[in-house]
Amino acid sequence: GAVVSQHPSWVICKSGTSVKIECRSLDFQATTMFWYRQFPKQSLMLMATSNEGSKATYEQGVEKDKFLINHASLTLSTLTVTSAHPEDSSFYICSAILQTGTNEQFFGPGTRLTVL
Amino acid sequence: DQQVKQNSPSLSVQEGRISILNCDYTNSMFDYFLWYKKYPAEGPTFLISISSIKDKNEDGRFTVFLNKSAKHLSLHIVPSQPGDSAVYFCAVVYTGGFKTIFGAGTRLFVKA
Numbered sequence: 344g345a346v347v348s349q350h351p352s353w354v355i356c357k358s359g360t361s362v363k364i365e366c367r368s369l370d371f372q373a374t375t376m377f378w379y380r381q382f383p384k385q386s387l388m389l390m391a392t393s394n395e396g397s398k399a400t401y402e403q404g405v406e407k408d409k410f411l412i413n414h415a416s417l418t419l420s421t422l423t424v425t426s427a428h429p430e431d432s433s434f435y436i437c438s439a440i441l442q443t444g445t446n447e448q449f450f451g452p453g454t455r456l457t458v459l
Numbered sequence: 460d461q462q463v464k465q466n467s468p469s470l471s472v473q474e475g476r477i478s479i480l481n482c483d484y485t486n487s488m489f490d491y492f493l494w495y496k497k498y499p500a501e502g503p504t505f506l507i508s509i510s511s512i513k514d515k516n517e518d519g520r521f522t523v524f525l526n527k528s529a530k531h532l533s534l535h536i537v538p539s540q541p542g543d544s545a546v547y548f549c550a551v552v553y554t555g556g557f558k559t560i561f562g563a564g565t566r567l568f569v570k571a
Contacts, residue, residue, distance in 0.1 A: 448493075
């Protein structure tokens with residue numbers, strides 16, 4: 344099956360620093376990737392849709408200057424949390440759609456961000 | 460306003476019995492439905508899906524039922540196994556808008 348990886352799996356940073364999370368589709372090309380955030384015991388919240396070669400589409404309430412998304416190639420999308428604060432601590436998950444008509448998303452393993 | 464609701468935050472089932480997880484949605488434009496399974500600190504993994512033209516899809520121990528008139532879908536796991544213990548998310552898709560919306564999840568405990 345299609346595989347999506349994320350790096351790093353866990354990161355701890357100081358408040359005010361920026362953190363980059365990578366999402367890669369390992370064995371397929373993904374023109375569209377999604378970034379989700381999951382709070383404890385809550386559902387996945389879609390943050391943005393990342394389109395290769397164009398600007399990301401952000402969901403309402405998500406600050407695009409805070410969460411920078413770059414989808415520079417068909418296999419890589421990056422999420423940069425700029426000037427991170429403790430309230431940004433969360434589990435960030437990316438996904439990519441294998442466009443075979445099934446609408447199935449393949450999810451990365453997630454990245455746990457802890458901001459001190 | 461929640462478009463997708465999983466009203467049971469948790470469910471406990473004895474090994475070997477049937478697990479039934481429910482999901483309700485509000486918008487009749489959704490035309491594709493999926494269930495994902497998630498372990499702690501991992502990304503969700505796809506389990507089973509169904510399109511709006513069907514009312515049932517079966518894959519091994521997993522069966523998804525769709526009742527379009529009631530805007531309700533359910534996931535049946537039979538027989539349940541301890542390894543099925545996880546959080547299950549239902550997801551609905553409006554293929555015209557290419558967006559997936561997830562329910563809040565139901566944590567399933569399968570007791571040995």
